[in-house]
Amino acid sequence: MPMYEYQKGGKTHYYYAFEVKDTNGDRKTIKKRGFTGKTECRAAEREARVAWEKGSYIDPSTMLYAEYANNWLEAKQDISEQTRYVNEGHLKNHILPVIGNIPLQKVKVNHIELLIKTLQEKVLANGKKLAGGTIKKIYNLVQTSFKAAVQKEYIIRDPFTLLDKGSKPQAKKANVDYWTKEETKEFLNSFEHRQKILFILAIYTGMRRGEILGLRWKDVDLENGQLRISQILAFKSKIKDGAKTLAGNRSISIPPIVVAELRKHRTVIIQEKWEAKDKYKDHDLVVCGKDGRPVSWSNFHKFWIRRLEKTTVRPIRFHDLRHTCASLLLSAGTHPKIVQELLGHSSIKVTLDTYSHMMPNIQADAVKNLEKMLT
Numbered sequence: 206m207p208m209y210e211y212q213k214g215g216k217t218h219y220y221y222a223f224e225v226k227d228t229n230g231d232r233k234t235i236k237k238r239g240f241t242g243k244t245e246c247r248a249a250e251r252e253a254r255v256a257w258e259k260g261s262y263i264d265p266s267t268m269l270y271a272e273y274a275n276n277w278l279e280a281k282q283d284i285s286e287q288t289r290y291v292n293e294g295h296l297k298n299h300i301l302p303v304i305g306n307i308p309l310q311k312v313k314v315n316h317i318e319l320l321i322k323t324l325q326e327k328v329l330a331n332g333k334k335l336a337g338g339t340i341k342k343i344y345n346l347v348q349t350s351f352k353a354a355v356q357k358e359y360i361i362r363d364p365f366t367l368l369d370k371g372s373k374p375q376a377k378k379a380n381v382d383y384w385t386k387e388e389t390k391e392f393l394n395s396f397e398h399r400q401k402i403l404f405i406l407a408i409y410t411g412m413r414r415g416e417i418l419g420l421r422w423k424d425v426d427l428e429n430g431q432l433r434i435s436q437i438l439a440f441k442s443k444i445k446d447g448a449k450t451l452a453g454n455r456s457i458s459i460p461p462i463v464v465a466e467l468r469k470h471r472t473v474i475i476q477e478k479w480e481a482k483d484k485y486k487d488h489d490l491v492v493c494g495k496d497g498r499p500v501s502w503s504n505f506h507k508f509w510i511r512r513l514e515k516t517t518v519r520p521i522r523f524h525d526l527r528h529t530c531a532s533l534l535l536s537a538g539t540h541p542k543i544v545q546e547l548l549g550h551s552s553i554k555v556t557l558d559t560y561s562h563m564m565p566n567i568q569a570d571a572v573k574n575l576e577k578m579l580t
Contacts, residue, residue, distance in 0.1 A: 208246050211238070219243055221250035225257055239358035270312055271305030273359065274350050287440035295343045299324060299335075304347075310360050312351075314367040320347065321374055341376035381559060382521045383529040386536075392518045400500075400508065402470040403492055404526065409463045411530035411548045414523060415439060418500055421489040422471065427464050432457040434549065442499045444488070455549050467491070531556075535563045 207223040220238035227233055235253055240246035274296055278289070303320045304312060324340045335343075354360045384392065389408060393401075406417050410432065418438035425432055433456050439445040447454055459467075470491070477495045478485050486497040494500060500508075506523075513520045521529075527548065534544050545556040 208243065208250065216241070219246040221246055221253070223250070223254065237358070239356065268309050268359070269305065270307050270309045271301045273309045273354065274301070274305070274347075277350050277353055285440070290440065292346055295346055299327070299343050300347055309354060312360075312364055314364045317347070317364050317368055318372055321372060325374070337374065337377045340374045344374050381528050381562075382525045383532040384518065384521060384525070386533060388518050389529055389533070392516055395516045395518070396512065398512075399470075399473050400492060402466055403505075403508075404512075405463060405466050407523065407526035408530055410457050410459060411527045411544075412457070413437070413527065413549075414502075414505065416549075418490075418492055418505065419444060420491045422491060423489055425467060425491065427467060430459050430461070430464055432459055438499050438502075440502075442501045444499065455546065457547060528560075531560050532563050535560060 208219055208221050210217055210219055212218070218238065219240040219242070220236060221240075222234055222236040224232055224234050235257065237249060237253065240249065278292055278296065281289070284292070300320065303323050304316050307316060321340075321344065324335055324343060327335050329335065348365045351360070351363045351365055355363050393404065393408070403417055406412050406420070407414075412420075412432075412434070415437035416434050419436045420432065420434075421436065424435055434454055436444055436446050474491075474493070478487065478497065481496055484496055488497060488499060490497070490499060492500055509523045531544050531548060534547070535541070541556050541560070542553055544560070545553045548556070550556045550559075
């Protein structure tokens, strides 16, 4: 078996090498390094021989980045279905059109610099440029793919190591937008709809989109004014146990007005269930279609946009209703720890980092109280 040992980082690694003849009768060596075990190396060598005999073998020295990147992403097992979908979109729409046709082993630092420049100057169909956070994520995806290529010994040197620090894209802190008290009241008073409960829950509780769409009646205690977050509606309308984070699994107190709105909404759901009869798919969801099925992310987004278009209130993202909840609570003097628990942040540091600019009155009151203590 043409398998050999070599040392790397003080550890024994393996590579295979065997000779073949191409269509012209010329001899060439097929070789691949980077294996940490003999069994893995033998299996890869057998696959390479079979691929060569079938005519499907690809020489790493001629492999295009597009082929490598697609195979690398497909083989990754440590990412969610949603992350895979997003990354596939980044590859197809932003990365491969720029560097996809370059052989992997010939991608240089200037190609990476061109990719960054192209991303920063790209204008989307809506007339807007790519957000800084998106550019940073795309950059990280490509960088990770090249790190893996070095580990697999497809390439000797990672071109990212030669990139000037000043050339690397920096993600700016996301803007936190929110409605004022007046804007919030104007929006809530501007319409009635069977799904209005969506916005009431977002504003009064700060729940995330997936938490609202995954909320079940069994997790609603109207008598005691409590909600429990125990599942979410995830990617592709899949119900997922637990919240987005460990801290997201929480109980939320709701005021009487939300209890009243939930009671009214439940009456609507019961009526729709009766009218649909056998066609109703009961998932026990608070927010659902008229047939009981979960509301898809895309339909939810379209509904939100339509509601914004029918009101005179300044447009914001739906997620900004969560920020609106936090803003209104903090402006009313609510302790940040309470806001952290309500929103399900992993730590109070996240809450303070996100909303510290909303708390000037808290700081002012603190120093005034200190003055009163000492005078």
